[in-house]
Amino acid sequence: MENLVNKNCIEPLKKNGTPIIIVAAVKEAEAIAYACKDFGIKVEAFCDSEKRKSQEGFCGLEVIHTPTLPKRFSRARFLIATQQISDVVDQLSGLGFNEFYSANELIEKFNVNSHDYAISKPFMKTRLDIYKKSHEVYFDKDKTYMRSVDVMITTRCSLKCVSCSNLMQYYKEPKNSEHDNTLRALEILNKSVDYISEFRVIGGEPLMNKDWDKIVKGIVEKNPERKVFIYTNGTIAPKDEKLQPFKANKNINFVITEYGALSRNLNNLHNQLDKYEINYSSTVADNWVDCSTIKHHKRTVAQNKEVFKQCCVKYLYTLLDGKLYRCPFIANAAKLKAIPDNPADYVDLFANNQDIKFQIKRLVKAASFFPGCDFCVGRPYDPSSKLGYDGKGIVKAGVQTSKPIPYRLIK
Numbered sequence: 001m002e003n004l005v006n007k008n009c010i011e012p013l014k015k016n017g018t019p020i021i022i023v024a025a026v027k028e029a030e031a032i033a034y035a036c037k038d039f040g041i042k043v044e045a046f047c048d049s050e051k052r053k054s055q056e057g058f059c060g061l062e063v064i065h066t067p068t069l070p071k072r073f074s075r076a077r078f079l080i081a082t083q084q085i086s087d088v089v090d091q092l093s094g095l096g097f098n099e100f101y102s103a104n105e106l107i108e109k110f111n112v113n114s115h116d117y118a119i120s121k122p123f124m125k126t127r128l129d130i131y132k133k134s135h136e137v138y139f140d141k142d143k144t145y146m147r148s149v150d151v152m153i154t155t156r157c158s159l160k161c162v163s164c165s166n167l168m169q170y171y172k173e174p175k176n177s178e179h180d181n182t183l184r185a186l187e188i189l190n191k192s193v194d195y196i197s198e199f200r201v202i203g204g205e206p207l208m209n210k211d212w213d214k215i216v217k218g219i220v221e222k223n224p225e226r227k228v229f230i231y232t233n234g235t236i237a238p239k240d241e242k243l244q245p246f247k248a249n250k251n252i253n254f255v256i257t258e259y260g261a262l263s264r265n266l267n268n269l270h271n272q273l274d275k276y277e278i279n280y281s282s283t284v285a286d287n288w289v290d291c292s293t294i295k296h297h298k299r300t301v302a303q304n305k306e307v308f309k310q311c312c313v314k315y316l317y318t319l320l321d322g323k324l325y326r327c328p329f330i331a332n333a334a335k336l337k338a339i340p341d342n343p344a345d346y347v348d349l350f351a352n353n354q355d356i357k358f359q360i361k362r363l364v365k366a367a368s369f370f371p372g373c374d375f376c377v378g379r380p381y382d383p384s385s386k387l388g389y390d391g392k393g394i395v396k397a398g399v400q401t402s403k404p405i406p407y408r409l410i411k
């Protein structure tokens, strides 16, 4: 596809012209909105695929629900505030727009400390560093680039959410991944791609794997510039000896999802992270889009292409048991043996006699769909639309199941 994203934004956006919309109402967007103000760029609004955000407002401006944009504007200039540039271009060009700008030029010399944000200043700095690098690499088409890799280190979880998008609710015998296998796979991956912006250590609940700290240490030791985000549910507060080695390490970040009383160790976790000066964000679980049903849809090729086109997690690379997948659904459905084993769905990093670099390029550049998509209800940018989506829409987050949910095993 022709590159529709402009690298330089200051001069073109300072000129009078079509409305300027910031995509989307994410954490980094707050700093980008301040940078616009500093340069005298007048922003009309934000847009976001999540409808609920349009009911609130962000940084004193309106948030337009993205699918409704064509009703409001025939043309607009879009300043991309997320790291997911490809997703934004896929979605908005599908709505008929074609003028996109990276904000890298705007934030190049932006002083994070000159403003206050909903998140802490160090956390904002980390987010902006990743943003800058992601956008920089996006413009280098010869490079194999992954915005983020989900490193799944366990299928065990201290909660069992019925709508878990990582499919934890189906595991009868959840297990931790071996830390040396995970690090070996990461080393192969690192040698085979040009750049990975962020490593997200996830589960299940990653802190249930007692070696989580060894994995995190292994990731940052290889390259001290790496940013690691540990996704946790507030049920476990790591002990002093686990956190001490990461004291004041600005590349280690915790992302906490709060599930009310279920997050029974939330305060302890906050206290421990404060004690060791470790960055974190902590937010209440919001409603989710139902995307956890495993069913063979037997769609046509055109239908599967539409499901994939609308999917908002198709760049959420997931590493599980030495295999690299394009999304957590296929990774876990394959591990559960709920979908047929199809090598087109993944790259086996431990396979012999294979050109791993070439295989990874195939996985990264694939723009159509994967065989596993035919078993997924879809995960659309716009959950209120039925386009490329067969699920229940918005569901309540964190509802628990007492027993693993049965599913059909593929023989």
Ligand code: SF4
Residues within 6 Å of the ligand: 157, 158, 159, 160, 161, 163, 164, 165, 166, 168, 169, 203, 204, 205, 233, 398
């Ligand atoms: S807390 Fe819930 S959503 Fe998160 S991994 Fe565990 S089961 Fe899944």
Ligand code: SF4
Residues within 6 Å of the ligand: 307, 308, 311, 312, 313, 314, 326, 327, 328, 329, 330, 370, 372, 373, 374, 376, 377, 378, 379
């Ligand atoms: S299976 Fe396909 S449609 Fe479903 S989440 Fe993964 S990439 Fe998206």
